[in-house]
Amino acid sequence: MGRIIKPDEVCTQANETISALQSHNEALHKVLPNITLFMNNEVLAGNAWNSVKNQMSNHELVVQGLICANDQAVMDNETLMSQAGDEELIEDDIEQAIAESENSISQCQNNIAYYQQQCVNLGSLDLLIFAPYIEYAKLQINYNELLINNLEKFIQAMKDKIAKIDSIEAATNDLFLSAKGLYSDIDTGMSVIQGAWNGSGFTISENTSWKSSLRNAWDAREVRLRNKVFNSDGTLKEAFVQEISNKSMVDMTPEELEMFNLMIERILSEEVTVKELTMVIDCYYTPEFEGQRRRKDTAVEFGCYIDSYVEIRALCGDATRGEMQRAMLFNAVFSHDSFGKLGEVNYDSTNNVYTFRYSNPDNMAPGGTITSYKWSNISVGLVGYQDQGTDIADQNGDYLLSGLLGFDISESIRSTIVLKATSKCIQNAAKSSINQPILSKILPELVPSGIGAVISYAEGIGIAGQGKKIAEIDDCGLALSNLDLFYSSAFDGNVYSYKSQIYPSQNTMNLINGFNEYLDNDNKISYSELRTDPNGVAEKLKSLEILSVYKDKIIKKLGSEYLSAEEVIGIDNE
């Protein structure tokens, strides 16, 4: 009794809650990589470190649990909105309408009975004078019957509303129970974390039920997201790609961004099929209209994002040639703002290039005399250079940043790099541009820990800083040097080169410069030496006893913050 459903108010409140939860999740997602970085650091070994790592794993679980609970609450709020429908339902008003209608029916029935009795009474009098009244009474009976019929329909309509309230109540009764359970487990986890410090280390709690609950929730969440993105055979779901292709990264929820990243990972992976690549391209162009298929606005950000995604990997030394080629394929295809017909993607294993067939819009104009269309090809590959693809670079013995520092810094790099607004992917797409809101969405996705100082980081073949430091910054915080990262592609027979525009933050540069400072002081290793005699360099590095001290100190600082140049020098002088 007294139930009230006001969809406008429900939706306003639910939307505000969803927005707050999503913003909360966005922040939580940024925390996870740093914890993972710390926990995966194999150099930090021993009982004390393991105790800290165990404690950090609890933190990780709590963060994951919070993400799951917030996700669940978001879904529940969405269910609530969809169930609430679009009609305001106030049970008391409906009940009152039913009671009033029932009362009216009762009056109508009394009136009918009265007129019927009157007809019987007057009929017995057998007076012609009452004939008009009998006619009138019959008409009144008819009208009253009509009114009863209508009132019954109205009562039924009102009862349907009560049934709707019942069904909404039944459908929403269990909402938020699951999220509530997770929040409760999170509370338990928080208590465990807070009580873990025993004065000299972290004790391992025996209370683990909250852990398995949150772990299961996280696993279930991953399965749920993967099921949305992938078919059972692991290929991309066209429906998902089609849906996400209509959304700018600016408008994506954290969950959608995660699924978007799963899609990007699949596209870059060696397992991806040319059929999937064709399908993704197809989704990022509009359906054919008057002989033209136009690039969706989201295609430009997609190209920018996948390109930056791979560039960061390349810089860190873990991008394969195939990944770089596939990122370039999308850049090349999405640099065209329109096609007539889209063909399919093929891989030419002889020349190690991807090709993509298309037809110009001019050949497709409707009503024209041209009835057949001419196919053209875009071919994309890492042609002409030996050291493209860091897997190839590794084969050549080139040391990239990870090689120099002796451990995997991909997460560190990823967390400190910023990209210039004019990312290279739009160089060949003159009509497209990345606007500031989109860029501001892309950057945090690529640099979850924030934005560092922007410094120039150009590349070039033949002018790479041989004999120079690998990278350095000037007084203004601008970098002076570069690494050999070079892309090229071919459009209709023309080869285009891309310039890398990656900008490590000041902290990253400090790390590198600090190391080079150290090398300068002791046993400097030149860049050419790195390229020509990597094994010799490795031996040199190993032979430097102080290196391990220096490295340990840097590593110990990782997970919290990077060293400033002064700190690096300070450590060096210790």
Added chain:
Amino acid sequence: MNETYEDIQRELHKLEDQQDDLERFVRKVEQKEEELIFQEQRFLSENERRIQDWRHDNNAQKLLLEQQEIVQKLFYNRLDFMNGDLKEIKKAKEKISRQEDECYRRMQNLDLEGEETENGKNY
């Protein structure tokens, strides 16, 4: 056959009964119809409020508008009856009154023409 005093008296009684029936009927009808008019006016006014209350629901509003229309028909039909046929019925009373007067007149005539008998006058 000649009309007797008793014949006229019977007719007069019958007319008086009719007159009474008619009077009762008209009184009852007027009372009831006025009661219904009040009831319908109240319904129409409350239904205006309901129509406003359910304006967001097309189906409910349609049904309520239909109800309004039916009750208006009832109401106007009732007014028509009271201003038309009921007045005619009331007029019938006058006709009966005239018939009664006629009866009295005929009785008077018999009084003038009749002979005295043991039991009264023979007409």
